[in-house]
Amino acid sequence: MIEVKGIEKSFGDTMVLKGISTVFDTGKTNLIIGQSGSGKTVLLKSLLGIHTPDKGTISFDGRIYSELTNDEKRDLRTEIGMVFQGSALFDSMTVEENIGFPLKMFTNKNPREIQERVDFVIDRVKLINAHKKKPSEISGGMQKRVAIARAIVNNPKYLFCDEPNSGLDPKTSIVIDNLIQEITEEYNITTVINTHDMNSVMEIGEKIIFLKEGILAWEGTKREIFKTDNEAIVDFVYSSNLFKKVRKAQNREL
């Protein structure tokens, strides 16, 4: 569980996060949604320790990040898996070297054990015929799978995904969303996903927090999102005609 208490973050005179407090539950896919510039990425980067909040605390299963020593912070980071928006795979390494990288750096496994674990994870994310290929030689969807495989190879407690569907077609997006949800449940991970893709919200939004101009404007589940009268979230969700129709249909059913 990750607990965020009253975090604030400014860049110069611009206050990007204005006292956000929430809890990201273990074993669930927690989604951060909001328009571009709402503070989603800054919140995610604050959770990852890339940005230091000006105020407030972030605790990982009771460990308050700002109170940890540098060594403890590095240890905590080995418990974190991250899927970056652009995958952030290492260009100079093959797919299996990319996936095995965290094991090579942080475990005492021998090369055979590393290879076994890498093969297992490659099977888990259903990557076919990609072991020896470089990231530039595989498709965007496959790169996302490699990024997910790399993120989970060292059995992380926390999984963060920044726009995991960006640049993917709708079908591949659903496959990636479902893969993240399956992994979250299977390994009982605390997963936090930063997205503005409403399809993801509908597919895997077990807990959703909605940011608007740096304020937590709404939180709930994918079922609750269609029932809420909160103006900010209604305005965001129903900016698409498709979802307006879905809401009408749901209201009729009720």
Next chain:
Amino acid sequence: MLKEVFNKPTKWSAMKQLIFKEIDDLIIGSLGIVAFISFFVGGVVAIQTALNLTNPLIPKYLIGFATRQSVILEFAPTFISIIMAGKMGSFITSSIGTMRVTEQIDALEVMGINSLNYLVFPKVIALLLYPFVIGLSMFLGILGGWIAGVYGGFASSDEFMTGLQVEFNPFHVTYAFIKTVVFAILLATIPSFHGYYMKGGALEVGKASTTSFVWTSVAIILTNYILTQLLLTK
């Protein structure tokens, strides 16, 4: 930045591979161009010296002497380093800069890896072999001068060899290698700094490479002046 480079070292088994890769990219990969440039510039120095010795009273061995002094004191350590600021420096800045814009450095940091140590330290260690590149440049520069001087009919082999040995001061070689070690550190760190701390996208990677080349060259020229003043003047 330098403190972080030597702080929290990366696991040795991984670091060893990174160092070998950097030696291959930075040192081995530069030998061809250094050999080519050194050989022909050495030849040109010999020819230019010969063509300017119009007074018959000036001995021919001066061709060998001038080639030796030019190559050992300035051409090999300083001018090859400026060329390397373009070759190695651009490579270092663009490779680290690309890792920055594609979030690969963020990925290292999120994993708990000291990215400065992981990326810059192997380059610093690899460039400890840089004096061998300059040693090769000195040898080939003088060889080029000998071939151009002798086979161009400007001096006999004995005259050239005499010139190479006349008033030889071994400290000049020491001075050249002291400069080389300092330049190696500049070549590893300045381009790394420009790549690591760059912001923006692909266009900015190109700009950072150019800026890094300019500043590395400026640093080499200024350091060269200061070291020459400190080491060679009495």
